[in-house]
Amino acid sequence: MDNNKAGIVGYGAYIPRYRIRVEEIAKVWGADANSYKKGLDVLEKSVPGPDQDTISMSVEATKYALKRAKIDPQEIGAIYIGSESHPYAVKPSGTIVAEAIMATPDIHCADYEFACKAGSEAMFVSMSLIKAGEMKYAIGIGGDTSQGAPGDALEYTTAAGSASFIFGKDNLLAECLYTHSYMTDTPDFWRREYMHYPRHGGRFTGEPAYFKHTIGCGKKILEKSGMNPSDFQWAVFHQPNGKFPKRAAKMLGFSFEQIKQGWLVPLLGNTYSGASPIGLTAILDVAKPGDLIFMVSYGSGSGSDGFIFKVTDKLPEVQNLAPHTRYQLENNRIYLDYGTYTKYRGKILKAE
Amino acid sequence: MSVARYWREIPRRYRLEAGKCSNCGYIAFPHRLVCPECGSRKFEDYRLKDTGKIVSFTTIEVGPTEFSDQVPYNVGIIELGDEVRITAQIADADPKDIKIGGKVKLEFRKIQQDGHAGVIKYGYKAVLV
Ligand SMILES: [Zn+2]
Numbered sequence: 001m002d003n004n005k006a007g008i009v010g011y012g013a014y015i016p017r018y019r020i021r022v023e024e025i026a027k028v029w030g031a032d033a034n035s036y037k038k039g040l041d042v043l044e045k046s047v048p049g050p051d052q053d054t055i056s057m058s059v060e061a062t063k064y065a066l067k068r069a070k071i072d073p074q075e076i077g078a079i080y081i082g083s084e085s086h087p088y089a090v091k092p093s094g095t096i097v098a099e100a101i102m103a104t105p106d107i108h109c110a111d112y113e114f115a116c117k118a119g120s121e122a123m124f125v126s127m128s129l130i131k132a133g134e135m136k137y138a139i140g141i142g143g144d145t146s147q148g149a150p151g152d153a154l155e156y157t158t159a160a161g162s163a164s165f166i167f168g169k170d171n172l173l174a175e176c177l178y179t180h181s182y183m184t185d186t187p188d189f190w191r192r193e194y195m196h197y198p199r200h201g202g203r204f205t206g207e208p209a210y211f212k213h214t215i216g217c218g219k220k221i222l223e224k225s226g227m228n229p230s231d232f233q234w235a236v237f238h239q240p241n242g243k244f245p246k247r248a249a250k251m252l253g254f255s256f257e258q259i260k261q262g263w264l265v266p267l268l269g270n271t272y273s274g275a276s277p278i279g280l281t282a283i284l285d286v287a288k289p290g291d292l293i294f295m296v297s298y299g300s301g302s303g304s305d306g307f308i309f310k311v312t313d314k315l316p317e318v319q320n321l322a323p324h325t326r327y328q329l330e331n332n333r334i335y336l337d338y339g340t341y342t343k344y345r346g347k348i349l350k351a352e
Numbered sequence: 353m354s355v356a357r358y359w360r361e362i363p364r365r366y367r368l369e370a371g372k373c374s375n376c377g378y379i380a381f382p383h384r385l386v387c388p389e390c391g392s393r394k395f396e397d398y399r400l401k402d403t404g405k406i407v408s409f410t411t412i413e414v415g416p417t418e419f420s421d422q423v424p425y426n427v428g429i430i431e432l433g434d435e436v437r438i439t440a441q442i443a444d445a446d447p448k449d450i451k452i453g454g455k456v457k458l459e460f461r462k463i464q465q466d467g468h469a470g471v472i473k474y475g476y477k478a479v480l481v
Contacts, residue, residue: 017444049444051461056474059460087472096474100366100460334444350421
């Protein structure tokens with residue numbers, strides 16, 4: 001066994017059933033739904049139920065990952081959850097998820113935050129610990145129930161979902177061949193302590209933020225690997241709206257066909273820390289042995305994590321052991337009106 | 353429910369941990385000290401199956417204070433794969449879609465939270481499959 005080998009041994013995604021359409025939000029704010037739909041390339045977004053949060057969705061995503069990995073949860077040495085909507089300001093999310101899957105007490109745990117990049121950070125660290133030989137398995141999770149202020153452009157896209165990856169050395173579903181991280185201090189989006197909704201730099205979020213880091217990271221990891229965009233069957237990027245990942249793909253030399261499977265945002269919205277990780281699960285649901293997968297996340301603040309995965313012969317055996325991501329996205333949807341949506345999201349509160 | 357009681361109940365609320373009588377196989381959920389079937393005091397750890405079917409259900413229109421902002425919500429008696437019956441909320445479901453005998457699975461959900469500053473309590477709810 002190559003000692004430096006590490007990769008994904010189990011994966012799963014969880015998307016809540018509730019949805020709200022762009023029209024339903026636009027109607028309330030007197031906005032033109034069609035221009036939002038065209039401008040953002042988003043038709044609807046997922047909404048967490050009133051009893052769902054980053055922790056509960058991450059438990060379900062991790063249960064699916066365990067069904068595919070078929071490992072003893074007691075052998076998991078670390079659990080890292082990346083989110084900008086950890087339910088507690090102080091108290092880890094990871095303890096609850098680890099307890100729910102029976103992975104306590106011999107386990108390391110930390111919650112990560114880096115806007116929308118927190119999930120890929122959790123993946124990066126989990127995988128690095130495996131590469132270093134520190135433990136047999138480690139879990140990296142990206143999940144969010146992101147919030148946009150009522151009437152803000154973000155309200156049309158802020159969505160909910162979680163993706164969980166179990167990393168290990170043996171029985172890999174996809175080997176991680178290369179990683180690269182890229183970041184600078186760029187204040188394009190932030191939320192201060194005690195504030196309910198984030199603030200953003202408007203147009204500033206595009207060129208110097210999303211594109212600079214996504215393209216910067218993408219170019220560096222291609223360089224490191226000596227690979228070309230045409231070597232890859234699949235690519236997935238952070239998807240705050242439909243337009244950005246399409247343009248980033250084009251700038252790096254990837255076709256729309258390569259990103260289509262993991263481009264979930266038109267029906268899902270922006271799941272923040274879950275966005276590119278959930279896109280990766282949709283790709284793993286259909287990828288074939290030998291396929292190469294290119295992934296670059298993005299988080300405001302700002303930075304990107306890049307990964308290159310190679311699918312093994314084992315992936316097809318486990319793809320159907322848990323619900324596919326696109327199945328969850330496209331089936332059993334429950335559509336909400338704006339009033340119910342604001343109640344579910346805690347934007348309006350019942351009198352005491 | 354106090355934080356201490358919630359914490360003590362984590363194994364059964366998060367992981368459906370039960371006790372199985374070593375003598376007659378009776379499954380006690382929650383755990384018991386003495387088997388009601390055979391009087392034995394020996395139990396093995398057992399985890400309930402997380403799928404089952406609806407035996408009976410009702411829709412709560414006026415709930416207790418801590419659940420009042422959730423109304424209307426559905427509560428069902430669920431028979432799990434191991435023939436153990438539990439009471440659980442049936443989440444994400446319009447009452448007209450719930451049927452006796454309908455298949456469900458248990459999902460991890462928020463059950464209750466103590467206001468804006470208190471602890472968040474998690475556990476299982478049933479969802480239609
Ligand atoms: Zn007995």
